[in-house]
Amino acid sequence: MQEYNPKKIEKKWQKYWEDNKTFEVTEDKKKEKFYSLIEFPYPSGEGLHVGHPRPFTAMDVVSRKKRMEGYNVLFPIGFDAFGLPTENYAIKTGRQPAEVTKENIANFTRQLKILGYSFDWSRVVDTTDPNYYKWTQWIFLQLFKHGLAYKKNQPINWCLSCKIGLANEEVVGGVCERCGGPVEKRNKEQWMLAITKYAESLLQGLGTVDYIERAKIEQTNWIGKSEGASVFFSVIASDERSEERGNPTGIPSSLEAPRNDRILEVFTTRPDTLFGATYMVLAPEHQLIEEMKEKIENWSEVLKYIEEAKKKTDIDRTNDEKEKTGVELKGIKAINPVNNEEIPVWVADYVLVGYGTGAIMAVPAHDERDFEFATKHKVNIKKVVAPYLKDSPREDKETEERDVITAIVKNPKDNTYLCLDWKTTPWKSFPTGGIEGDDLETAAKREVLEETGYTNIKFIKQIGDSVFAEFYRPHKDSNVFAHFKYLLFELQNDSKLEIDQKEKDQHEALWVKEEEIDSFINVWNQKLIWKCMTEGECSYTDAGIAINSEFINGLKTEEAKEKMINWLEEKGFGKRETNYKLRDWVFSRQRYWGEPIPLVDCKKCGGWVPLPEEELPLKLPEVEKYQPTDTGESPLASIEEWVNTTCPKCGGSARRETDTMPNWAGSSWYFLRYMDPNNGKVFASKENMKYWGQVDWYNGGMEHTVLHLLYSRFWNQFLCDIGEVPFKEPYKKRTSHGMILAKGGEKMSKSKGNVVNPDEMVEKFGADALRAYIMFMGPFDQAVEWDTNGLVGVKRFLDRVWGLQERLDERNKKQETRNKAIDAIDVALHKTIKKVTEDIDAMRFNTAIAKMMELVNEMMKEEEISITSYQSLVTILSPFAPHICAELWEQYGEGDMVWPKYDPTKIVEDEITIAIQVNGKVRDELTVSVDISEEEIKKLALESEKVDKWIDGKEPKKVIYVKGKLVSVVV
């Protein structure tokens, strides 16, 4: 046997795969396709670090297995090469970004190749290649032609150190996401993509794909859909008071006939609380303030507030527990359409311009922010929702509606409260009971007497308002829809009557200390009222039952919303409305190293004219100087000969757009190009797209679960809508890998000097060991720390696999012992095949490898192993360690490797070990035949000496048998 020499065999097989184009695929209609995708890397000057191979290896394992299962597997690779780091590096070294990119790609390619990935290298895409970005520009033009790209003057986030405009999502915690530098607001004309038009579609699409739950949740939150209503409030100045004031018949009957004053539109998700809207708030930027400045009596104060608000940065404005500030607009009022009441209008910066209409109706009783504001500024608070909880009433039981009184009895001497500990249910509560037609106080006193015997308590006050709850009462075996009221009493003296036995059986009365009440009481409504009593009034923001709200009184929140929306629509005071947090996508960058936007500005034609498709790609000019500018202009703007052009429509003089596209552009459709990478006529042929279809499995970083995924889904959906792509959702399945961290739990970075270089690891241990170790490190979706020692262990495992060659049987030698050995291995082998097969599909690579290690450890104990077992081992290991396995297969395999199927009959052992428990503790183990009957094993268990000792002569109460696992004896 030759020594295991990774360097030699890895080189040999990498050359073989390249020479034979082993992994290049064609659209073979006879085979079922499988498209596996990794996020294509950004080719930085630093090269790959040891974290990069994690997702690549994982999907390589998946792809190699799928191939052995007979699929036609597309597993492509490419480079997302536009972007800042390269541009910055090029500026620093005085070179061309294109040239630097070429070098970096070459280096990445070399590094990827020595890791032995089964990429189809004939399909490489490079986003900076004009043959690629021609189509990125083409897609942009389609968006433009469909009205989804528009230019808008708006404040942008300008990073002072990168000298670049950032999308909202690139500003993290008020600083630049890439460099951590300060960000300021600047006004600039920006290209925007109307992704908000796709908000609903992007949300709905999530229901049709198999993404990790977290990705779905984060995207859903990002889209931020809320449903509710727009409500129109009239705004009047005090000198405009109309005759109709106070006259209910003056309510306008439709939108077409508003009153002679201004309309303030607000969005609310809680139209059911409209009767509780006691004031309005405008964002400082709201137009109405400026429009009504003549009417505002305290204009100078208001102006001062607005000026100050504008000065604040986003961070200051949203900063933590800052007190809510605001100024009332004196002299103007809004009219609540439901009750015609005049309510004050405020300006406050807790209302944001960017969401909804930049104005709100404030309902302090049922919104925490409004409550805080109203409390501070002494604005009226009006409750319109009573708390209500449906606490799993039983469908099959009757429901009784009842008024219920709860008595909170305090003993002022020692600050304790009278409580009940229920025996028939887990409830712990205050004395509570139904009102039998008597008044609240009498009813409460009666309940206290009946349930606890205390005769002398003094009424103090009523606490809170009504609370409703629907639940099951075990002691009465029925449901109750209860309407609770709460009264506070003080105990006068200890005089007490004997109570009924029936009451005694139901609960025990006890005195609980004030500070323990919160943890003692466990019924929802009383916990709530206790909080209200001890912490003072607070806002109730959950759903409930409408009160003090005329025509919706008594309705549950959902019904109340519906009824209110219908009423608003009927009367013309509002309409059903949906809002999204998602904003349009800022698509302009003022940098050189990006795709030029293929539009020209023609004065004669009155605006933006797209380049004809034949003129694409619009290439980046090769120039000496492409430094960013401080002015916010793109570097392209200073290249006169490029900027000045002729209008494709009228032939007159025109200027090119000088902004470039953001980095997200090229990566928003690359998976489509892979299907037909060299097509010069279209971005990808329909035929190829139909064959390869959706990406079957896409794995990428957690950091891309929101933006990249959303952007690419948007482009794909759009292309699908205009008939260019045959499927709506680009990715069928999406998974994410955890990061590989440096030792100590830090991110690997050049500046920290803790980067582990894969080249070095391959040099020392071989690519196979590195790959297998990366898969073995820990759960794939969790972050793990790099540990070179662990790599040593995996290398030892491969050494042992190699060494097993020595134990292969020589067919006719020692026939008897051989058969025995093979049988012993067979069970372990088939269990391993099963586990590895399942684990790869579920991305549990670590346990797949652990299982193969176990198998090898088993095999090491045998003097001889069969060649067929060895073949199976080599096959299932090959996705992880392809080179060594290819080498071994060349010597011991027959034909092509085919993924083995486990034989269910072979994983059944004839003897099993059954644990015997006594009172839940394992006391003995019995090895018995698999097909032992329940009676037999129970009998054997009870006969066991060790068990006997623990049973200690007692009669077993119960003996439980879990098939094939254990016997549990209860004494």
Add this chain to the structure above:
RNA sequence: GCCGCGGUGGUGGAACUGGUAUACACGAGGGACUUAAAAUCCCUUGCUCUCGGGCAUGCGGGUUCGAUUCCCGCCCGCGGCACCA
């Protein structure tokens, strides 16, 4: 604050649907081979005691014959969103 994920030996981590907790690997200790070292192989390795056991899966309760797993209440760490009306 809200949403999501996680907490198991000295370390990375296993554990099916509630069924023998600690697989696999690292590290450590001991031994074999060797003139010696490396490599390799074998054994031991959760804690603890009185060697029968007792205690251990972040903490405290609960359900169960039986809980890392289910329920309730906390603590800690990570990630996302963050005045979104």
